[in-house]
Amino acid sequence: MYSKAIAAAYLLGMLLVSNAALACRCSEQTLQQYFDNSDMVFVATLTSAELPSHELSADSAPPGQQILRFSAVNRYLKAPAELTGNPAATPRFVTATTSAQCGLAPHLGARYVVFAQIDSRHPGTAIIDSCNGSRPIAGEFAQSFIDTPAANVTQQLDALAAADILAKISQRQPSSSNPLNETLVGLLTLESLEQGGSIKTFQRPDSSEDIPAEDPRIVHYSDELISREISAETPAAEVYAQLDGWLKVHRQGLGFRWVQEAEAGPFWPYDTLPIRRLSYLNTEWDGYIWPDPGAGLPWYAKAGDHSEHAIVVHDSQRIGGSLWFKVELLSESPCEGIDPPRSLAAGWIPAYGSSGKPAVWFYSRGC
Known part of the structure; x- marks a missing residue:
């Protein structure tokens, strides 16, 4: 009897060790590490979690995974180029159904920061798990990061997204003295x-x-x-x-x-062309405004889905070879309405977008 008890305890111990070995394990990382290692980053509310169905279809969750659906995403802080401005290309988001497989615990109605990886094996699918940094950042289930309190995550993500954009812009920044340049100067x-x-x-x-x-x-x-x-x-x-x-x-x-x-x-x-003229930001503008040229904590100021945003350009400055414009974002074009437009934000923006094309231009004929 005693030997049977020992054997049972041994088997139980082995089972626990085996389960522990199979459990999802990952070390906590900084917010920037999660951002850098992800294909997609956004903040949204989780609206539903759909478990696998016995009736397989193109819309059903794969075996062992559930589909996570989020509220409409106003903007992606990071995303593949083909998703920019194309809601129809948004992938479906899946996570494992168990925590042992690093599945994300779904709390419906909670606001999440999502770090997703595009699944190269299954087109149109992005993977979310508990190891890639995704978590609730508001409400009773909110979780902080090792370097960022939950309440500050959105602001810090804006800074990371803006830095990522600046890195892309600097790679495409034209130089007027370069005879091989093919971008307008x-x-x-x-x-x-x-x-x-x-x-x-x-x-x-x-x-x-x-x-x-x-x-x-x-x-x-x-x-x-x-x-x-x-x-x-x-x-x-x-x-x-x-x-x-x-x-x-x-x-x-x-x-x-x-x-x-x-x-x-x-x-x-180009440094002088839009200054104190009837100017606007086009679709090359990524939406961020800096308090100083390339310095300080930027904020996201793009409102709505407009292809043009009315501005006043006050000045220009070059920092490290990059051209910046000092702008004032207006509520509407001075050519519209009876009352003068309101000032919505002011600061500095890169003169070129991440594609290398001008982000600021002017109406040559005025109103």
Whole structure:
């Protein structure tokens, strides 16, 4: 009898050890580590948790997993490019049904910070588990991080998201002195064309080429160049580099060419173009405003799903090679309504978006 008891205790102990070995184990990390290691990051309320169904379908949860559904996500703090501005591409979120498999405990109605990994084996699916940092951050189930109280998580995530955006912008930041640059750095007025003249274009910033009078390298009309309006019905060629009196432009159908600034007209750097004009932020703006150029804790100021946000541009400044504009975000365009627009926020924003295109522009014809 005694030996049977010992054997039973031994078997129970082995079972407990086995279960412990199978249990989900992971060390707590900092908020930034969770952010950096995730494909998607957002804050939302958990609305439902759907367990696997005996009737398998494309919408049912996979075996051993449950589908987590969240309230509408206003914005992703981090997400693959294909999800940006495309709600239809939002994946379904799944987690294991047991804590032993690192399943996330679902508390319906709780507000979660979600760190998800895209499941490469199952397209359209993202995995959430208790080891990737996801947890409630408000209410009775709120959990803090080792370096961030639950109440401060949203603010700190904004800072991390903004830093991530700045890193992407810095990689695409154009330099006007780089002859290989292909991003707009300013506009070139075409006064000589407006007066019936012409402009010679060169493949390199070198005037030693002999160009005959009827050569196709000569531009006679402004629409032969990629251009924008700099004022009402006044075209100006887009400029992509400025090098020792030479400006890089783009010929329609022929690619990049160089012109001599003295033969064309004044060059207007992007730094100055939108200042104190009827300006706006376009879809390249990522929504953040900084108290100083590239410094301080940024805040998210984009409201609604507008493609353009009315602003006043007060100044520009370059920090570490990156161009910043000092802006004031307005409630509406000064051209709309009877009363003057309200000031919603003020600060500094990067002049270019993470794609490398200008995020700030102006209405050349005013209201």
